[in-house]
Amino acid sequence: MSDDEFATPEPPAKSAALRSFERMLASGKDSALLRYSIGSEYAKANDWPGAIDALSQAVALDPTYTAAWKLYAKVLEQAGRHAEALDAYRRGIVVARQRGDRQAEKEMTVFARRIERLLAGG
Numbered sequence: 001m002s003d004d005e006f007a008t009p010e011p012p013a014k015s016a017a018l019r020s021f022e023r024m025l026a027s028g029k030d031s032a033l034l035r036y037s038i039g040s041e042y043a044k045a046n047d048w049p050g051a052i053d054a055l056s057q058a059v060a061l062d063p064t065y066t067a068a069w070k071l072y073a074k075v076l077e078q079a080g081r082h083a084e085a086l087d088a089y090r091r092g093i094v095v096a097r098q099r100g101d102r103q104a105e106k107e108m109t110v111f112a113r114r115i116e117r118l119l120a121g122g
Helices: 016-026 032-044 048-061 066-078 082-099 102-119
Strands: none
Touching: 016 032, 032 048, 032 066, 048 066, 066 082, 066 102, 082 102
């Protein structure tokens, strides 16, 4: 066996957009939209911990941000954190309903039901 077989894999290269968003954050700019954008870039790279961290901050900064709830739940699900994803979908559904965002409400309801069936063993 070679040493390469035991090497720690390199993290994926950060996109230009992600580097730009992180510079904005480092300069003191912070918002739910910026955190959502960072989370979205991490999700595109399948970096679930990075995406989860950024999106959890997005919904903390703006608990009424429907799109952030939807993406947050999706990345939790992708990371195998199904119970947390279900909770995020349910919270997002409430927000979408309150905001009158029927499409997001419907989509998250479908995704939540899938997780409910998964967690019920069926």
